[in-house]
Amino acid sequence: MGKWTRRGLITAGVVAGGGLAVGVFLRPGHRAPELAKLVSSPGEHLVNVWVKIAPDNQITAIVPHSEMGQGAQTVLAQMLADEMGARWQDVSFVEAPAEDEYANWAMGKGFILGDANIPKALVPTVDGLFLQVTKAMHLQITGGSASIRTTGVYGMRVAGAAARENLIAAAADAWGVPAGEIVAQNSELTHAASKQRAEFATFAEAAGAIAPSRTPQLKQPAEFTLMGRSLPRHDIPAKVDGTAQFSMDAQVPGMKYAAIQAAPVFGAQVASVDSAAAEKVSGVHKVVQLDNAVAVVADGYWSASQALRQVKVEWTETAQDSINSEQLFAQFDRDMSQARANGQSDSDLQQGDIDSAMSDAAQVIEATYRVPFLAHACMEPMNATARIDGGRCEVWVGSQNPLGFRHDVAAALELDVQQVTVHQHTMGGGFGRRANSDVVVQAALIAREAEVPVKLIWSREEDVRHDHYRPAVASHFKAALTADGDVIGWDNIYHEKHEPVEAPTIPYAVSHQHIHYTDSPTHVPFGPWRSVDHSQHGFFTEAFFDEVAEAADKDPYQLRRQLLAGKPRHLKVLDTAAENAGWGQPVPAGHGRGISLQESFGSLVAQVVDVSVSDGQIKVDRVVCAVDAGFAVSPDGFVAQMESGSIYGLSAALYGDVQIEQGAVKQGNFHDYPVVRMAEAPVIETHIINSDAPWGGAGEPGTPGIAPALANAVYQATGTRVRQLPLSNYDFSYKIVEPEEVI
Amino acid sequence: MITLRVNGTTHQLDVDPSMPLLWAIRENLQLNGTKFGCGMAQCGACTVHLNGTAIRSCVTPVAAAAGGEVTTIEGLSTDGELHVVQQAWIAEQVPQCGYCQSGQIMSAVALLADNPAPDDAAIDQAMSGNICRCGMYGRIRKAIKSAAAGSVQMYDPSEEVQHG
Numbered sequence: 076m077g078k079w080t081r082r083g084l085i086t087a088g089v090v091a092g093g094g095l096a097v098g099v100f101l102r103p104g105h106r107a108p109e110l111a112k113l114v115s116s117p118g119e120h121l122v123n124v125w126v127k128i129a130p131d132n133q134i135t136a137i138v139p140h141s142e143m144g145q146g147a148q149t150v151l152a153q154m155l156a157d158e159m160g161a162r163w164q165d166v167s168f169v170e171a172p173a174e175d176e177y178a179n180w181a182m183g184k185g186f187i188l189g190d191a192n193i194p195k196a197l198v199p200t201v202d203g204l205f206l207q208v209t210k211a212m213h214l215q216i217t218g219g220s221a222s223i224r225t226t227g228v229y230g231m232r233v234a235g236a237a238a239r240e241n242l243i244a245a246a247a248d249a250w251g252v253p254a255g256e257i258v259a260q261n262s263e264l265t266h267a268a269s270k271q272r273a274e275f276a277t278f279a280e281a282a283g284a285i286a287p288s289r290t291p292q293l294k295q296p297a298e299f300t301l302m303g304r305s306l307p308r309h310d311i312p313a314k315v316d317g318t319a320q321f322s323m324d325a326q327v328p329g330m331k332y333a334a335i336q337a338a339p340v341f342g343a344q345v346a347s348v349d350s351a352a353a354e355k356v357s358g359v360h361k362v363v364q365l366d367n368a369v370a371v372v373a374d375g376y377w378s379a380s381q382a383l384r385q386v387k388v389e390w391t392e393t394a395q396d397s398i399n400s401e402q403l404f405a406q407f408d409r410d411m412s413q414a415r416a417n418g419q420s421d422s423d424l425q426q427g428d429i430d431s432a433m434s435d436a437a438q439v440i441e442a443t444y445r446v447p448f449l450a451h452a453c454m455e456p457m458n459a460t461a462r463i464d465g466g467r468c469e470v471w472v473g474s475q476n477p478l479g480f481r482h483d484v485a486a487a488l489e490l491d492v493q494q495v496t497v498h499q500h501t502m503g504g505g506f507g508r509r510a511n512s513d514v515v516v517q518a519a520l521i522a523r524e525a526e527v528p529v530k531l532i533w534s535r536e537e538d539v540r541h542d543h544y545r546p547a548v549a550s551h552f553k554a555a556l557t558a559d560g561d562v563i564g565w566d567n568i569y570h571e572k573h574e575p576v577e578a579p580t581i582p583y584a585v586s587h588q589h590i591h592y593t594d595s596p597t598h599v600p601f602g603p604w605r606s607v608d609h610s611q612h613g614f615f616t617e618a619f620f621d622e623v624a625e626a627a628d629k630d631p632y633q634l635r636r637q638l639l640a641g642k643p644r645h646l647k648v649l650d651t652a653a654e655n656a657g658w659g660q661p662v663p664a665g666h667g668r669g670i671s672l673q674e675s676f677g678s679l680v681a682q683v684v685d686v687s688v689s690d691g692q693i694k695v696d697r698v699v700c701a702v703d704a705g706f707a708v709s710p711d712g713f714v715a716q717m718e719s720g721s722i723y724g725l726s727a728a729l730y731g732d733v734q735i736e737q738g739a740v741k742q743g744n745f746h747d748y749p750v751v752r753m754a755e756a757p758v759i760e761t762h763i764i765n766s767d768a769p770w771g772g773a774g775e776p777g778t779p780g781i782a783p784a785l786a787n788a789v790y791q792a793t794g795t796r797v798r799q800l801p802l803s804n805y806d807f808s809y810k811i812v813e814p815e816e817v818i
Numbered sequence: 819m820i821t822l823r824v825n826g827t828t829h830q831l832d833v834d835p836s837m838p839l840l841w842a843i844r845e846n847l848q849l850n851g852t853k854f855g856c857g858m859a860q861c862g863a864c865t866v867h868l869n870g871t872a873i874r875s876c877v878t879p880v881a882a883a884a885g886g887e888v889t890t891i892e893g894l895s896t897d898g899e900l901h902v903v904q905q906a907w908i909a910e911q912v913p914q915c916g917y918c919q920s921g922q923i924m925s926a927v928a929l930l931a932d933n934p935a936p937d938d939a940a941i942d943q944a945m946s947g948n949i950c951r952c953g954m955y956g957r958i959r960k961a962i963k964s965a966a967a968g969s970v971q972m973y974d975p976s977e978e979v980q981h982g
Binding site for chain 1: 833837838841848850853855856857858860861863892894895900907911912915917918923942943946951952953954955956958
């Protein structure tokens with residue numbers, strides 16, 4: 076392996092076998108205090124990428140992002156290969172493991188502690204990265220829809236361009252021709268005038284000896300050969316023949332299986348355990364007691380789960396034992412009212428004079444919006460396998476934060492980090508859930524107690540009842556309008572402030588605004604859930620906006636247009652969605668059409684939802700999405716993410732409802748925590764707009780705009796304002812209004 | 819001892835007869851393509867064929883499969899060539915996380931065996947027992963239709979995806 080220098084941002088070296096390796100270090104910056112819960116070490120901030128050329132001209136990209144379904148690994152390799160001038164067929168990639176120098180704790184520490192010497196020429200890039208990754212890293216490592224727009228743009232492309240420039244420099248030296256006349260494409264170097272041609276591998280060793288430029292020249296979009304094309308994902312064949320290796324499929328010699336039950340009420344501990352009956356069940360190896368959970372280790376998962384039912388556990392009492400969702404929502408209302416009354420709220424935005432706007436208004440409208448707790452319900456229930464052997468621990472797990480998991484396991488077992496190895500697996504869904512290391516820590520503790528390698532599998536019920544939830548949130552609005560229907564004031568107070576910080580803000584030109592928040596803590600664990608705070612604020616702001624439009628006696632699409640003057644990108648996505656959805660064309664009785672606009676994770680998304688109501692049942696017929704993410708590197712991959720984000724948001728809007736009853740989660744499986752199935756899935760149409768804006772994310776921006784567009788459509792169809800999700804809690808059987816009543 | 823025939827091979831298993839078939843397939847036979855998702859026949863990730871019919875192996879006692887012909891995702895391809903439904907899944911770039919897809923494919927193969935040209939209602943009915951949290955229902959529907967129509971293009975990693 077080539078030598079790393081802590082001072083250089085880009086390093087090159089010769090790997091064993093004579094290949095060229097280029098690495099890029101990028102320093103994303105400092106952690107915010109609230110990050111500590113989600114990531115445990117500065118090393119996790121390290122974004123690095125590598126490319127390697129083997130003597131047979133095979134190119135390997137080593138990517139630091141985990142695969143949870145988003146297809147980012149293929150796209151990252153595509154970005155690197157394009158900048159290099161590599162032939163796509165020659166490129167393969169592997170995920171950077173958490174335990175070696177590709178993503179090394181000590182190396183990261185060196186950079187975070189400040190001995191990186193950043194060349195002036197790269198400062199704008201590094202600063203840009205600093206901002207974007209800092210935002211993303213408040214969430215998780217593979218998360219924040221960050222893979223393409225940070226690692227890809229600042230890492231993969233730079234690494235590819237640096238590799239290309241070194242290869243060209245080596246060839247120029249050997250051939251005695253100007254570097255500027257050499258072209259790198261199809262994994263070959265050619266010099267047309269002298270008719271010389273060579274494979275990349277020919278000059279890989281010489282290129283590795285050259286100090287790489289600190290400012291490699293990136294391609295312009297017109298020069299792209301692979302970026303912007305829908306290349307098939309590398310991971311898909313293994314996902315159709317059953318060979319893809321999820322952590323659920325990990326096999327460790329001598330491994331036993333564990334089933335677990337944690338204290339139903341968050342915060343409760345084990346008070347006493349009677350395991351006599353469970354230990355008599357055939358195949359049971361051991362009953363293990365953790366601080367807040369009991370697990371049974373057995374020869375098979377069935378034995379373990381059957382025996383777990385025989386364990387009699389008493390849990391400690393907590394102050395939350397009688398809490399239910401209604402009390403929490405009452406608490407939210409109370410805390411928001413008090414914060415409003417005594418002026419003790421924190422502000423996201425104070426603009427103009429909101430008090431005067433309210434007192435000058437001809438009309439003030441108010442509404443409170445609410446969303447419930449949501450579980451992630453990844454298809455693959457939480458699981459992890461652990462083996463402890465001679466002071467070392469190995470774990471097999473699917474993680475959005477492998478390095479963080481490594482540190483958490485080390486801390487739980489009181490081991491040195493170097494003694495912990497994480498074997499990362501492709502994830503059966505992540506959506507933010509797999510940024511939390513709870514299951515892998517449990518597996519490690521159980522393996523230590525059981526003194527055998529253990530695969531711990533959570534039942535679906537455990538998965539739903541011990542998630543880190545999208546919080547339940549309430550948000551109260553007041554809007555001020557003039558007699559002419561001009562919107563002059565927007566006052567919004569909410570609670571549960573997480574990330575991204577800009578989620579509650581609106582893109583509309585309203586002169587007087589106050590957007591503020593207060594605390595209203597609950598005992599229910601929080602975690603990032605696809606699109607994080609946008610998942611609730613997208614619904615709140617865009618649904619309330621339609622109420623404002625109605626009060627102003629204006630078409631909700633036209634009022635949005637009016638208040639977006641001077642924002643051409645916003646207008647274009649809004650217009651694209653509206654035109655393709657047939658906005659303005661008559662909607663028959665019992666049908667409705669709603670629109671939303673949401674900017675999140677650097678991407679602009681407009682969505683139009685068509686619904687129909689029959690026998691009181693809401694059916695979502697069609698979703699039209701328009702998105703401007705700057706540039707879609709893999710258009711089909713982007714379309715897939717919009718489809719996925721829309722359905723994920725739709726499941727939440729229609730059905731998602733985790734309720735707290737006596738301190739614990741009431742729901743447990745897909746019968747009482749339903750999600751969208753084939754028969755309910757709408758047609759989804761996506762229109763991609765490539766603008767010249769900085770590249771945005773794909774995985775999350777499709778989610779937040781669905782609920783408000785749906786609620787706005789339901790209002791047109793039924794006359795009912797949906798101010799609290801999910802829709803399944805409403806009874807639409809009583810009233811179908813005629814269209815002239817609502818248009 | 820339970821005699822279980824899976825993908826054409828006969829096995830003798832010393833297991834609790836009430837244990838779900840899923841765990842016999844995954845743990846005793848080490849065929850890991852069939853997935854655990856819910857344990858109560860709600861999600862379809864565990865779908866396999868018993869005598870050609872799609873069943874949820876997480877709630878089917880292993881004893882109920884004794885003497886029958888069980889097919890899992892590993893038994894779908896013949897002579898190393900993927901089943902046309904698997905090929906359609908690649909051509910339409912269906913999977914995202916992929917965890918549910920063995921079950922989806924087994925349900926789709928069973929549907930097409932019964933109904934070689936299913937309409938949307940038939941697809942809804944046959945496939946609504948299979949949850950995809952990544953929400954790839956539109957692509958699954960297209961893939962089933964292209965498999966039914968015999969219009970699946972073979973996978974070539976260098977080729978651009980022609981749809982979307």
